[in-house]
Amino acid sequence: MAHTLTSRLTATGAVVAAGALLLTGCGSSKISGNSGAAPNASASVSAVTADPSLAAMVPAALKSKGTVTIATDSTYAPAEFKDASGKIVGFDIDLGDAIFAKLGLKTTWQSADFGSIIGGIAAKKYDLSLSSFTDTKEREKTIDLVQYYAAGEAIATLAGNPDKVPSTANDLCGFKVAVQTNTTESDEIKNTINPGCKKAGKPEIPNNGDQFDAQSDATSALISKRDQAMLADSPVVDYAVKQNSSLMKLGENYNVAPYGIALPKGTQLTQAVQAAVKALIQDGTYGQILNKWGVQSGAITADKVLINAAAS
Structure with a gap:
């Protein structure tokens, strides 16, 4: 993720990696899509033998x-x-x-x-x-x-960006942001983004982000429109966007x-x-x-x- 300095999450929930990653734990709807298939599943990987x-x-x-x-x-x-x-x-x-x-x-x-x-x-x-x-x-x-x-880190939002979410993390002041607990992104909201918002006299990201133990549930929260944006590691955002036509990536990767x-x-x-x-x-x-x-x-x-x- 940039999985962060602190601890992260419960990983025991079953991931039915689909249209994004799995069954949502925060809503009743199932995320649809391919169940855990690699994007290039037919790509060959050479057998590895001991050296x-x-x-x-x-x-x-x-x-x-x-x-x-x-x-x-x-x-x-x-x-x-x-x-x-x-x-x-x-x-x-x-x-x-x-x-x-x-x-x-x-x-x-x-x-x-x-x-x-x-x-x-x-x-x-x-x-x-x-x-x-x-x-x-x-x-x-x-x-x-x-x-x-x-x-790196990256921002995702709903396709078409109906809430006009900004493409840089420091400008997310006041938006509802889904994030996995104790990740780099979670720390970033608490320690960097929200203090910057406060200093600029802008509303902070509520609750230091909408925190989820599982990244899959953070993705589900965005898809279900519970949140307006999601912060996660760039591979996670890229994969979620590929798997879900209802999502889009904003801006470029940062903090690589x-x-x-x-x-x-x-x-x-x-x-x-x-x-x-x-x-x-x-x-x-x-x-x-x-x-x-x-x-x-x-x-x-x-x-x-x-x-x-x-x-x-």
Whole structure:
């Protein structure tokens, strides 16, 4: 999302990723559309086999176990969400599977409340997380983050913009804005946009945004006209607009920052994951996965796969 410094959301709700992402939890209407299909579902992704030199970097305990447990908030299409059958899918999922295939390990994915994931990693409930974490200096105090993708923030509104919602976030003063709880966008409303509105003598965004535990419910709130706009990460907005003809994107992406794979602080697995991501970029698998999900605009090059390199 730019998933933010703080915690995020309950990811256990079933995502029927459709016309946007799933069944709404805030209204009675169902969002229609394709149930969790990737935008380019027929795109080929090469099979990944283990690289012995990279597998040798895996900590002995994990190598012995043979499987990594990965936490993810499964309401955040197209990165991580549940399809109609309840299976967790998305570009983070495909990438995670490829990373650990390269390292000679299998993956077990667990839906988790975003806000609980970092604590779950510290408590060794999870080995790591791929869940659209924005890399920040604050997060780097408690976890390692391996950068793998660049995402911005974006604004969505109803098609045709009947409420004349402005195309820049700082101008959303007084509008009803749907946002996922504890995301970068949620923090932005509270800490930047609303203070700016107040200073300018303009009405603030009510309640620091209409907050939802699941991104899918924030999208539903906009579609159902409960809210006038939605703030979310650019891949999420782009996917929602592609899936729902009732929505449109406003303006350009802003505040572009890297996503990071979250790992325990100081683990040897961090360097192994970094090396695997670089290898997948270099052999073309990474690009194939992003193309499958229609998110190739956020691709980074192998030299940008950095550890704990947040700008702020």
